Amino acid sequence: AQKITQTQPGMFVQEKEAVTLDCTYDTSDPSYGLFWYKQPSSGEMIFLIYQGSYDQQNATEGRYSLNFQKARKSANLVISASQLGDSAMYFCAMREGGGGTSYGKLTFGQGTILTVHP
């Protein structure tokens, strides 16, 4: 079974509008972390935002926020006020277990290609 699922292969948004990229996850571990990365056409993997399973509040970083619904096992990325430079592939990833001083591998979803139209 997929541990991380991104069901939207592609998304389109108008510049200055908000967009939500979906991510659902599957784990039985009570301790986990959820990450979002941006991969532009140049190929690098840019960290955007992190949410820990025990965090009480949804994470925010500038125009990025994470809509964390633990009971639904979803961690959707919301990008507000989209810009042309936001056009890229976006990956959701999960790290299970650890916390404290133990940091295991990330498992990635399939990615969503976001295209921002002027």
Next chain:
Amino acid sequence: EPEVTQTPSHQVTQMGQEVILRCVPISNHLYFYWYRQILGQKVEFLVSFYNNEISEKSEIFDDQFSVERPDGSNFTLKIRSTKLEDSAMYFCASSDALAFFGQGTRLTVV
């Protein structure tokens, strides 16, 4: 802002040759990783490294692959006897609570 640095950015090699991909992780991080991404596909975990030894590896990380931290700053991935299917983008990452990736090395085996 601290960053993970990978070299080279591109590498073309003949099938059967050995390649070494290099990474300089973030200096105060203790966990290091290699991932690969075949063109257009998802990112796959290869190996994690902690306290100078492999802590976890995937099925992909067979005897063809090895990792090393030869000094206090570098972290390398060696691929012996490369195959055409090893062509991919290889990412190094380092981690504390957050995981940061290098810019990747695009390996092409011809």
